[in-house]
Amino acid sequence: MTDATETRTPDGRPAGSDLSAQYQPGEVEQRRYETWVSAGYFTADPKSDKPPFSIVIPPPNVTGSLHIGHALDHTIQDTLTRLKRMQGYEVLWLPGMDHAGIATQNVVERQLGSQRLSRHDLGREAFVERVWQWKAESGGAILGQMRRLGDSVDWTRERFTMDDGLSRAVQTIFKRLYDDELIYRAERIINWCPRCLTALSDIEVEHSEDDGELISIRYGDGAMAIVVATTRAETMLGDTAVAVHPDDERYRHLVGTEVELPLTGRRIPIVADEHVDPSFGTGAVKVTPAHDPNDFEIGQRHHLPSLTIMDERAVVTVPGPFEGLDRYEARPAIVDALREQGRIVAEKRPYQHAVGHCSRCKTAVEPRLSLQWFVDTGPLAKAAGDAVRDGRVAIEPVELAKRYFAWVDNMHDWCISRQLWWGHRIPVWYGPDGEVVCVGPDEQPPAGEGWRQDEDVLDTWFSSALWPFSTMGWPERTPDLERFYPTSVLVTGYDILFFWVARMMMFGLYAMDGVQPFNVVALHGMVRDGHGKKMSKSFGNVVDPLDWIDRYGADATRFTLARGANPGSDVPISEEWCQGSRNFCNKLWNATRFALMNGATVAGDLPAESELNAVDRWILSRLQHVVAEVDEHFAGYEFAKVCDVLYHFAWDDVCDWYVELSKPVLSAGGPEADNTRRVLGHVLDQLLRLLHPVIPFVTDELWTVLTRAETVTIAAWPTVDPARIDDAAEEELVALQKVVTEVRRFRSDQGLRPGQRVSAALTGLGNVGIDVHETLIRSLARLDAPGPEFAATATLAVTGGVTVDLDTRGTIDVAAERARLLKDRAAAEKEAVQCRAKLDNAAFVGKAPEPVVAKIKDRLAAAEADLARIAAALEALPSA
């Protein structure tokens, strides 16, 4: 096979007719990408006069490799940035990666685990060094994947959440928030992962319905006894009260008294609290302030002591028979002990209830009283909500804004300290006498005996929240920041609307004095398999983007993803669809090959409208509509619709009709052929530009061969030329296509081979203004002109007053033809009946808009005309 690159014209580009018959993406993609980067097309210039367009990439975690979800996310961003580049914007797409604190630390700890080592064996410094090594390896792989995808990112501006600049930004904003009293340290109930041994924020906790056991336990004895229900019997060791609702008549006499807590000998008070739901269980709640967030609040209201009964690994620390038991061992042990005392009143099993799990390791979270750092989200979340409410930030699709509001309007304070080693260390120092000093980026930490820095690091999302401006050099007022902030659009999945988007809004508005981090949030869905199922390793339906890129090309992979991407909706993909996308790329390849073999040109202006034949005018008119539709759909982030419009224009209009119609013109030669070469070149030129944002590689390869220009990457985006919209030509072509299709249908029904010539007389073409196209119609329908011995043996009634009489002596299948005509007659009759019924309806004629009524009348007339011709054709048919 001859590859496109093996034969080249003297200027180094492949010659058109030397393109191979099949597109081979591998070599093209590698060569194209190197060209783009070395030419600097992706490097943004803050001093440019062009209007700015900027996107910061949602930084992938350094730990992983890019999965198909990233491929979708990147495809959308790359499509937008390439579109804007062509539209004349100064585009910055800023790449980078996230240090992904807990996730990365887990990965490296697992690696150490295989060598029977723990992070403590290495010590903090050596461990962090080890993580940096891992980051270098893993991160490099991700950058390679981005190149394979074709990401037009500005590689000169690549950032990492742990690099010096971003660490400085983290420290700066921490200090500012601290000084503004929006960061505080407090002892609170937090979500604790007993495996990762760290605090978690609310969003790092996933809830799931687990089977448990609801047990009713009698506290106290005799008349003063009270029964409480719990799913977590082991926490009773830490109970410091029983709570009932103040209005609950059953327990009113007990409020203010004390009961003995079984197994402990302690006496605890019975308190009245509004929080208790009298209708649930027994209406009495055991209160464990140190191990339940509700109970903690009840405890605060009633000044109850908090008894911590488990350590950080959720092992019981209360001296006695249960000491040293894990929480799940302690639970049955305690239930057994209570049962022996006859205190178990009822057991309900299984009992479904929601349990929180660590989003990283799936271990059940243990609510735990702990001293941690928090962000006071009140004013920040308010501002984040208002920015969307007042329209400064648009969320696409708008329906997802409701979820956003539900989140920011009910946000709890954000626990930001993590008991990890990998991350930004909290810039707070503690003095020997209890001093607390928050250290800014340009300040020296306090020196002297006894001072030590906080051991904890910040939640990963703390630095992620600064991403839109920290990557541009904040806190300095850099040219990039002046020029490219706020970013134009944030492209990400709806799954991290809360994790990330809401936090960027909070910190962006705060740090940038009320200027939002982005103007638009364009949310896409999750990639799913061909049956709409979630991709998961255990299900075996995971698609590796590199695998598809290797086998079908990056363009095919991107087109498959973009074809399913509408705002907020999930994107189903399958290998068959990727093959279809590959076929589409190949179709473009061959269309261009045809054009080049036939001398299509793109030089100079197009011939005037008046000089062109109807077919040329038609395809140019269609092109204008396509450009308008593509613009409209891009503006709404409806990539699936963009792809649909271009797919059908390219395949149906250009390839199946225009190219076929142009063949007889081109082979005839003369000035009309010259015009067609110009129009064909122009249409392909424009089509390749329109497709370039979505499928950059094949379009650039073809466009440069076609136009002899440098690259389509920085070519101008097509605009609508209203002068080229030609309704008359479009109507003509619709009529022409109808005639051709009708004849083809006849031929197919009759089992005629494509090469088999049939003589035919065409009449009535003038009725629909296509008499000038008779030669074309004969060419496409493979009809010969009637000779001297012509005798019509079959008649085709084409809607619109066109009749085709065919001489099919010796070939016609009378039964097939009769069946076809009967079928047509049935359809026409049904149509006529429907139209008459409508027109007989006085209410319809009276109330429906005039054009609607007129349309029905036209349809009726057409149906009646069809019926007449079909009747005549049936009559003329030889009897079997």
Added chain:
RNA sequence: GGGCGCGUAGCUCAGUGGGAGAGCACUCGCCUUACAAGCGAGGGGUCGCAGGUUCGAAACCUGCCGCGCCCACCA
């Protein structure tokens, strides 16, 4: 428990007030000199169910059934 969304062809989905569509799959016929990763033709749907609004409903309203997602401190 609260909220959001979805049920249209075998599959995945467009269509949101006036003739039921696409891709893939399927059937038939073709190597017709750009492309068999192709070309031509075709079959296939009481638009989840039941009411209502309207001259007219797949679309708007109400209820029901089924499915999915998000949020969630009733022990």
